[in-house]
Amino acid sequence: MDWAGRIRTMAGEARAASQMLARLPTQRRAEALQYAARAIRSDAAAILAANEADVARAADAGLTDAMLDRLRIDAVRIEGIAAACEAVAGLDDPLGAVIDACERPNGLNLTRVRVPIGVIGIVYESRPNVTVDAAALCVMSGNGAILRGGSEAIETNRALYHAFVEGLGAAGVSPHAVRFIDDTDRAAVGAMLAAAGDIDLIVPRGGKGLVARVQADARVPVLAHLDGICHSFVHGSADPDMAVRVVVNAKMRRTGICGATETLLIDRAFPQPERLLKALADAGCELRGDAETQAIEPRAVAASGEDWDTEYLDAILSVAFVDDLDAAIAHIAAHSSGHTDAIVAEDPAVAERFLAEVDSAIVMWNASTQFADGGEFGLGAEIGIATGRLHARGPVALEGLTTYKWVVRGQGQTRP
Template sequence: MTDAIETIRIMGEAARVAARQLALAPTLLKATAVRGAAAAVRANAATILAANAEDMAAAGGLGAAMLDRLLLTPARVEAMAAGLDTVAGLADPVGQLINEWQQPNGLRFERVRVPLGVIGIIYESRPNVTADAGALCLMAGNACILRGGSEAARSNRSIHAALVEGVVAAGLPATAIQLVGDLDRALVGAMLTAAGLIDIIVPRGGKGLVARVQAEARVPVLAHLDGLNHIYVDKAADPAKALAIVINSKLRRTGVCGAMETLLIDRAYPAAAELVTALQAAGCDVRGDGRIVALTGIPAVEAADWDTEWLDARASVALVDGVDAALAHIEAHGSHHTDAIVTEDDAIAARFLSEVDSAIVLHNASTQFADGGEFGFGAEIGISTGRLHARGPVALEGLTTYKYRVYGDGQVRA
């Protein structure tokens, strides 16, 4: 563990030096670095894909959802590069004036956005996080230390090399984006206790990873928790919209955190059986409560199913007594991530959007839009389900804090 602590100390000290430079870097310079990283990703696409192929070949034992998260294709590599270009074109939050006012004594106050400093990001499976996290941290004026999962080690190293190529070509330090290449788990522990070197930790992965980070961290944590996401199909739902939204939410990509896990259907909705049948026909293993079992004959859920993030082609379904019952179920079993309502009744929709306490709530749209890119953020570090600092897709603004600037003219306090 001593070697791990020393490794992270060296990386952390280098990151703090880089962070001071990044905090003062003009927008154009940061954008040039990120665009250069995008160009390097495209230029090195073959190398990145070859590294990913090695990771996929060594990934025996991973489930289908995890393999899908790990897999890179030419289209996904291009989407990664396009995301970097988008991030480079976003408004720079650093130095943004949030508020200003003046007191009767003549003191003038400003609250302005500033970078967080050094961000540690610990993540699993998805190699695109390497690119997203590195670009977002840099554009928000932060240095970062990345530690990906062993299953994506080769992919992460190849993507990181492309990022550094763009950063250095722009004249910024290579230590602005560092990757922990050693897969020793002790290095994760060293990151979690690196108070004074790392300002905030962002875990992005399964329950086990997040639980470890929250239990061991001695620095603040911005948590990305389970996506126990619900869709409530109201009695006033348009059947065509309901069918398309439910199928897309569950099955477009089952392994993403925005996938629907539980479908709640108003017992007065006339086409409940059709929704279940459509899910089954699309390859989904559907389990239901007593009422939906009686209606359709599908297998019954177990109690734990309501609290399980499947990240697979499986869903739990319940018939509920209107919006009140739907709200109660979501409150009891949801993870405050993403929940949606399908209805043509604007009053019911407004109530749902107001009362569901989740980071993202949608009306007549797929839960798969729970993604920073779809919000226009270019990319995201993750989706925060907490209530402090940042919530929902965490992008540039979520990677800043603020300070107060006070302007006087000789005032002293009585």
């Protein structure tokens, strides 16, 4: 298989379609996504049947419960996928938005205007919803997309993709705007990573191995996060009822997502640590802690040095006691992946200092880290969460899939 040639062809088709997309009025692009959502609902039975086949094959292959949870969809999740598509359609259109404008002393009028990035390659594992989330965001932001999902979800991804582009076609939009690599050959990923000039941005969504490979091998700019080592810090001023409620949710609501808390830091001044640890253990969470943790909660086991730098994606939590806010911030600086870190506190001065000094893409006060999600942020969906410092950070949605150009209007000025 000549994957380099095939990717070049797909990228050319996607670019041509994206140029047409970018010229369409906002309402036409929104309409296309509404048609796609209807097609997904209409094809629900076929999508569920495809997913059953994927889940059965993945279970036979020994995938973990967390990975199976990411892979599995049901009627509720299909509705969520369609609703997310509609939510993207209802967002403010970034294209053509003026970022800033000025007039120079020589009379030149300058504006910076948002435009699509071009062709975006999305390489992802396990979660079939990414097929639609990524496609919808790219269409609404006027970008072409090339999707390459993991082999474990090939049947589900294929069914969702066909429903999505069926909707685009019904709305009069070229289905070439979104291309899908209907093949599990890993060489396709290598060809995407090498496609400088054909693909403008690569977004990996998946495990550490996938993201590390993409970041190491790509000849195309990459927007990614490697780990979701998220912290929740319970300050001495925290309300105990709130602390229990927020922390248990942050860890146990869905353990396999990147916004799940992986390390709990407890201020030694917090009055009810035993209640907090008991609630976690009673909820089925394995606690790996320091000596104080084990002394307070007998079900806890000793943490190793590696635990503080581990994204478990499972019902496992590392726990440490700290002296104060300074110690918590220092621990987070040493071990956080820069994804999402939270504080539970009633003291606003302490909380504001935490929010100002913790250098992560998302920082939270009195909220579960499980809210680290584009949909929860009102972005409709997300193409991924970026933890770097360039271009976009945190949940990447429509605005994060645009760049800008300078528009200069003159009246015949020449430069002396």
